[in-house]
Amino acid sequence: MLCENCKKREGIPNVYILNGVTKVRYLCSECNSQIIKQKMGTGLGSGFLDDFGDIFNDLSDVFDQLFGVERNAPSIPSLRCSRCGTTSNEFLNSAFVGCAQCYKAFEPIMESVIKKCQKDNIHTGKGPNGIAKTYISLQRLNAELKKAVQDERYEDAALIKKQIEQLKGTQK
């Protein structure tokens, strides 16, 4: 198969994972190395974190990249968790909070931290003992509704609205 880019040389399958999507493209090695160079200029240049435990334990590196901006900005409020004593500075340096309450204590900075390392700031998965199940389902549907309206998928939106009404009905 010919290279998809230059259409001159022979191409081989190249795998790219970008924005969560895997793409396989047939490229020759010349065109391929050019693309890598471009990617290197914009991306982080190395993979993100994983925690299989063997080799990717340097979370601090990742957090340097994630939090670097915040940490150096002069406007960071200095916060302290009244329960475990962890300070916001400590948190930004180590990437670890000290207890469950820290999330409340560091609320003013938490949002931007989460925005940087997570897909969204609303949990839509499982909850303990099923207690929160209805609530979580509602949150999930509301998030879906918002997205459907944004994408102008109005038929879907109507359907989701119906589901929300049903769920609210079972709650009473």
Added chain:
Amino acid sequence: MIKSDISNYVISSRIRLARNLAKYPFPNKMGFEDGLRVIKEVSEPLEKYVDGKLIMLKDLEPIEIKAFTEKHLISNALAENIKTGGVVINKDSTLSVMINEEDHVRIQVIKRSLDLESAYELADKVDDLISENSEVAFDIHLGYLTGCPTNLGTAMRASVMMFLPALTINRTINNVIFSSSKDALALRGVFGEGTQAEGYMYQLSNQYSLGLSEKEIINSVKNQIYKVAEAEEIARDTLLNKNRVELTDMIMRAWGILINAYKIDTAEFMQNISLIKLGAALGILKIKNSALDEIIIACRPANLALRSGKKLDAIERDIYRAEFLKDVLPKMA
């Protein structure tokens, strides 16, 4: 769509759930006494449920701890917590529940081949058991609260270990490693540094744990796995068509080294066993790849030392590794 079975490309699937008990500070801010309380509270109901005994790290020799990490039964972070770290492992070693790791509890299930669903099913049951017995730190918006915000939400990591020799040899896998921080998935070499994945093994896992449901995470990882497997399949076909003679020769020579060497170090072993795995995957050798994966773990330094039953220096270990291979490999072919 791939033509052959997915197990030709996937070694194992892993689900990891992180949980913390609401009433204690997280492990990095927790005192010794609280650490022991967490151990007791988590392990007691668990031991009954999984029919496995709690193992405290302080009761293990350093080499035993190392051997557990080589088998992926405990993480490096747990291995560092000698004082209050503990683990409960089930009979067939598919489940390990680490206590006082970065979070109070890390539930880990590893299954052969591509099987994230059944791995999650077991992890989910263990999670239910834990939250029946203890109040788990949970927030309605942020989900499960974890030591590090990168694990919030589902606090789940779904990882798949892939075997990608042809993409590695083609040098087209290098690209995958350049993923930016906004990517939803990460693919990294399992052994070795940076882009040069030793053993042609890569780990693909979800980046985000908050904002997606468990099912969505599993499905997205699975989708990507099939795409990468497809690329690997095409690359293997091309490789075989173009270089069958050279490839077969390389693989047979690797076999020769592994069963004839008097001593062999980890790097040389990995290089050659990877070729054997490639030979098995391409059908050049009639060997089961899963059996080779077990040999790879058995040949890692700590597991080898444990098997020998004595203290070995580096040279002795390399000699012992060669002896071991001479014994097990011919039986497989």
